[in-house]
Amino acid sequence: MKLITAIIKPYKIDEVKEALQAFGIAGMTVSEASGFGRQRGHTEVYRGAEYKIDLIPKLRLEVIVDDKDASAVIDTIVKAANSGSIGDGKVWSIPVEEIVRVRTGERGPDAI
């Protein structure tokens, strides 16, 4: 099993969510995040005083999938989250040792 984590532009969440639902994934977790990459931050001006905002808002999307689906899911996220401009984010995956569905106690791929 793999944990796929994606950092995306907040306004892209609906497209990504719909694309993943169409792919057939069963669930996902989304949280607010902030940070910077090559896009860096931006500048705001209040009463003439410049404020450099380094950390800009992003969404972090996490989904656990079976090994065989991992690559296709990553492709799906990348395709849906791509706006072509700088700051579109990153997607990565890491191996997952164990997963348990809390209600039933199912373990492994059955719990995904």
Place this chain on the structure above:
Amino acid sequence: MGINAGDTAWIIVAAALVLFMTPGLAFFYGGMVRSKNVLGMLAQNYVTMGVVSVLWILFVYSIAFSGKGRFIGDLHQFGLAHISEPPTGLALTIPPIVFVSFQLMFAIITPALITGGVADRMKFISWILFAALWLVLVYAPIAHWVFSPSGWIAKRGVEDFAGGIVVEANSGISTLALVLVLGRRRGWPQERMRPHNLPLVLVGAGILWFGWFGFNAGSTLAANTLSAFAFINTNTAAATGLLGWLLVERYRDGKPTTLGAASGAIAGMVAITPACGFVSPVGSIFIGLIAGMLCAFAVNLKHKYKFDDALDVVAVHFVGGVIGMILLGFLGTRVINGKNGLFYGGGFHLLWVQVSSLIIASLYAFTVTLAIAYFLKKTIGLRVTDEQEYQGMDLTFHGETAYESPGGMGR
């Protein structure tokens, strides 16, 4: 003169409008501070309404408006005794108690203006004591000098319709004195301290704009044509102040901001405050525009000279008040009311009276505020501890949090 029902009704309503400016100011300031300090800001403003309201009827009204003294009133109307007697030298068509109420609202908002300078770092109890001492030692004398016909600045023939000296320059220069003693916010100016809620700032500015009609158009103490001129002049200067500030931002910073729009409207109204009953609506266009543009530049002074006037009370209220007082010396016209200024053939006399009165009153306010601030600093202390400042005023002094921690995504 007898009591006029129309005048009385308008001034009672105007007094309520002016009272509403202080909550408006609280929101205007509250939105500009960081979210951990918004309740502290609101509390300082609201508690000022409490403290001043009581002191005013007990004795401060009396020392401001009773008696024939040139420098200070007397205690003849202590506790509003003898209140059927009108304030010295004013031929009122409203009951004196209405005048007491209307002037009370000015006495509330003037110290409240200072909260913007000391934001995020002053002890709540120290603010309360400061406001009380400042009301008695600075506001009451200056109100007497300028607003009471027996006051020595009024006798010089100064023109200050609704408080360019008494309210604006006074609170502005006093803010400078207090922040110099109080010191900077921790981390200023390196750390960024963005406004946490600009919509709240705009709500506050809207309330101030609305209330300012009572402030200025009520200062006729009657319901007449002059009130109507003060009304339209106030609106005009707010409008051009707003546009002037946005123009500066567009060309200096790149984008016109909502904070700039709100600040510009306030700057325009500050400047028109002394002039609203003496200049034409066209004159008001220039007063508002010049104030909006110059105040937009004046906000840089604190960065240049490193005094932490957190929400720019000096740049908006002192600078704006000075602009209004001085331009009145140019643009005052007898066609509306009062004396002719320089541009209307009145010569330099009015201009000289305006400038010299402003300087003397400002020096007094600055010096006495400095003394009050040092006194409090040496006795009960002015500042919060570093840890309290980091935690924020809301939890430190009020045990409350303004907002729920950010929760759902709204999806």
